[in-house]
Amino acid sequence: MQNLNAIQAALANLEEDLALQLVAEAMAAGVSALELLKACQAGMVEVGARFEQQEYFVSDLMMSGEIFKQISAILEPGLKAGGAVSAGKVVIGTVKGDIHDIGKDIVVNMLKSANIDVIDLGVDVAPAKFIDALKNSGATVLGLSGLLTLAFDSMKATISALAEAGMRDTVKVMIGGGPVDATVCRVVGADDWGADAQHAVRIAKGWLEAAHV
Numbered sequence: 001m002q003n004l005n006a007i008q009a010a011l012a013n014l015e016e017d018l019a020l021q022l023v024a025e026a027m028a029a030g031v032s033a034l035e036l037l038k039a040c041q042a043g044m045v046e047v048g049a050r051f052e053q054q055e056y057f058v059s060d061l062m063m064s065g066e067i068f069k070q071i072s073a074i075l076e077p078g079l080k081a082g083g084a085v086s087a088g089k090v091v092i093g094t095v096k097g098d099i100h101d102i103g104k105d106i107v108v109n110m111l112k113s114a115n116i117d118v119i120d121l122g123v124d125v126a127p128a129k130f131i132d133a134l135k136n137s138g139a140t141v142l143g144l145s146g147l148l149t150l151a152f153d154s155m156k157a158t159i160s161a162l163a164e165a166g167m168r169d170t171v172k173v174m175i176g177g178g179p180v181d182a183t184v185c186r187v188v189g190a191d192d193w194g195a196d197a198q199h200a201v202r203i204a205k206g207w208l209e210a211a212h213v
């Protein structure tokens, strides 16, 4: 449909006012919230692709997240009524001792835009808090973010706490943040690591889909 393509393009081009106006018009015309969410998700995928091609920068990712957040707030009531099926749950946070959250917030927005329920615990999150949130939510994917070197110790401690709680076999752990790489992933005992928010979505979706077959 023409207006859905226009919404997708407005989001991909980071045209905030236009995107919000088109969503409002489409809702008034009776287009379903789910269709609109799909168009916005497609727009976010395009934003991620442009970032990977270095056409967009971090500030553009943040901008897209901001626009997406506003549109999500408008669509939320309609989505609940329409019964959009969640792709699964992810618990995420910046680990203990670290307060960097710009990248983590971008990951949270991208996961939400992929229809994943996100339990965001914020920053400086102690291992026990992650474990409690996993138990309470039943989430099977844990995302740990950290930018400081000392964050590696906190990631390791969190993964050890997961094992002590008897949950290491049922919860998959992905890590990320500026200095994280394959070596850090191996050393802290995570299952995978992501270099950017698109990567985080690919990892989480892969695990959540595998859990449903």
Ligand code: B12
Binding pocket: 058, 097, 098, 099, 100, 101, 102, 103, 104, 106, 107, 142, 143, 144, 145, 146, 147, 148, 149, 150, 174, 175, 176, 177, 178, 179, 193, 194, 195, 196, 197, 198, 199, 200
């Ligand atoms: C902005 C910033 C701050 C801001 C943070 C604001 C905020 N709300 O986040 C403020 C000013 C508060 C800050 C404070 C400090 N900072 Co600082 N900060 C930075 C800076 C400049 C940018 C970080 C950033 O936002 N990058 C942009 C985001 C988008 O990138 P990102 O986080 O990597 O996220 C992406 C990916 O990594 C991935 N990702 C992120 N999380 C996750 C999670 C998962 C699960 C997955 C899969 C992927 C994923 O996706 C994201 C989107 O693409 C970096 C420099 C740098 N080069 O990184 C220093 C830096 C991280 N800071 C540093 C330091 C030292 C500090 C302080 C200790 C300074 C001080 N002496 O007080 C304090 C630490 C306080 C604390 N306890 O945490 C050092 C760390 C050095 C080290 N090796 O430990 C850096 C590297 C600067 C430097 N070169 O020295 N900082």
